[in-house]
Amino acid sequence: xxxxxxxxxxxxxxxxxxxxxxxxxxxxxxxxxxxxxxxxxxxxxxxxxxxxxxxxxxxxxxxxxxxxxxxxxxxxxxxxxxxxxxxxxxxxxxxxxxxxxxxxx
Amino acid sequence: xxxxxxxxxxxxxxxxxxxxxxxxxxxxxxxxxxxxxxxxxxxxxxxxxxxxxxxxxxxxxxxxxxxxxxxxxxxxxxxxxxxxxxxxxxxxxxxxxxxxxxxxxxxxxxxxxxxxxxx
Numbered sequence: 001x002x003x004x005x006x007x008x009x010x011x012x013x014x015x016x017x018x019x020x021x022x023x024x025x026x027x028x029x030x031x032x033x034x035x036x037x038x039x040x041x042x043x044x045x046x047x048x049x050x051x052x053x054x055x056x057x058x059x060x061x062x063x064x065x066x067x068x069x070x071x072x073x074x075x076x077x078x079x080x081x082x083x084x085x086x087x088x089x090x091x092x093x094x095x096x097x098x099x100x101x102x103x104x105x
Numbered sequence: 106x107x108x109x110x111x112x113x114x115x116x117x118x119x120x121x122x123x124x125x126x127x128x129x130x131x132x133x134x135x136x137x138x139x140x141x142x143x144x145x146x147x148x149x150x151x152x153x154x155x156x157x158x159x160x161x162x163x164x165x166x167x168x169x170x171x172x173x174x175x176x177x178x179x180x181x182x183x184x185x186x187x188x189x190x191x192x193x194x195x196x197x198x199x200x201x202x203x204x205x206x207x208x209x210x211x212x213x214x215x216x217x218x219x220x221x222x223x224x
Contacts, residue, residue, distance in 0.1 A: 034212075043195050043215030044148070087147065093138065093163060097147040 004088045009100040012082075018075040020099050022088030025069040031091065033064060035073045037084040038098070044087065047073065078103045108132075111196050111216040119224050124183045126219050128196030136199045136211060137179040139163075139171065141192040142218075148195065154179055186223045194219045 005023040012018040024033060032051050036044040048055055048062045050071070055062045061074040075082055080103050087098040109130040118124050128137065135156050140148040140163075150163030152171040160171050168190060170182045179198075183190055195218045199211040 036213075041193065041218065043197070043217055044213075045215070046212045049212065085147075093150045093153060095140070095148040095150075 003094065004090065004096050006086075006088055006096060006099045008097065009102065011102045011104060012075075012078045014080060014103055014105050015077055018073075018078040018082065018101055018103070020073040020075075020086050020088075020101065021070065022072070023070045024088065024090045027068055027090045029068075033062070033068075033071050034089050035060070035062065036087045036089070036095070037082075038087070039081075039084040044095075047086075075101075080105065109196065109198055109214055109216040111194075111219050113219060114217065115220050117222045117224065118186050120187060121185050124186050124221065126181045126183075126194055126196075126221070128179045128181070128216060130177055130179075130196075130198040130214075132198060132200070132214070133176055134198035134200045134214075135176070136201070136213075137173065138197040138199075138213065139169070139179070139181045140195045140197065141165065141190075142195060143192050151181065151194075183221075186221075188223050190221065191223045192221060194221060 032049045034049045035047040038044040047059050048057055050062045050064050064071045083103045085098040085100050087095050112127045138153045139151040142148050149165050151169050154160045154173040157173050157176050173179050196216040197213040199213040
């Protein structure tokens with residue numbers, strides 16, 4: 001089963017860190033975790049990926065648990081423009097429903 | 106222009122008509138994908154292609170046909186449109202890149218979408 005589990009929605013105050021969890025308990029050892037986001041009705045945008053080590057880029061940080069069954073995407077200083085639906089996937093083809101992140105002033 | 110484009114951006118058609126949605130990418134990526142996104146829901150994979158002349162079914166392929174005669178183009182055809190195919194259609198492309206050890210990863214680049222309404 002290639003499905004992930006994410007909370008349907010989360011709120012975050014502007015300027016605070018947004019921590020988005022994802023459960024991917026059926027991931028295999030050779031599959032990457034990918035995060036994408038979709039702002040309004042635009043095409044999804046790649047954010048970050050990781051295998052087993054924590055990763056950081058200019059957009060976000062990715063924390064993967066040691067057993068690789070879950071991960072957390074961290075937006076260190078959320079802005080209003082980060083309001084979007086965030087998707088966590090490990091099978092590169094299958095997106096779930098994602099988490100709607102609402103960043104509030 | 107470089108990137109991935111879709112045409113048309115908006116399309117209204119009637120039940121039973123044939124409709125073709127176009128997708129073009131300029132990166133020469135090996136992989137291309139078609140997804141549909143129904144109102145308020147996530148993306149579901151319709152078909153994908155690993156290279157020219159190689160295509161495979163995704164989650165929801167029924168009612169759709171694809172072809173890939175050239176690397177840069179991946180058209181999606183609804184042979185006889187139905188109201189249930191009203192949706193936003195996204196095309197994407199990617200290329201396998203070297204990752205940890207021998208494992209590769211794929212970062213997908215998405216087009217702007219085509220909003221299709223079937224009356």
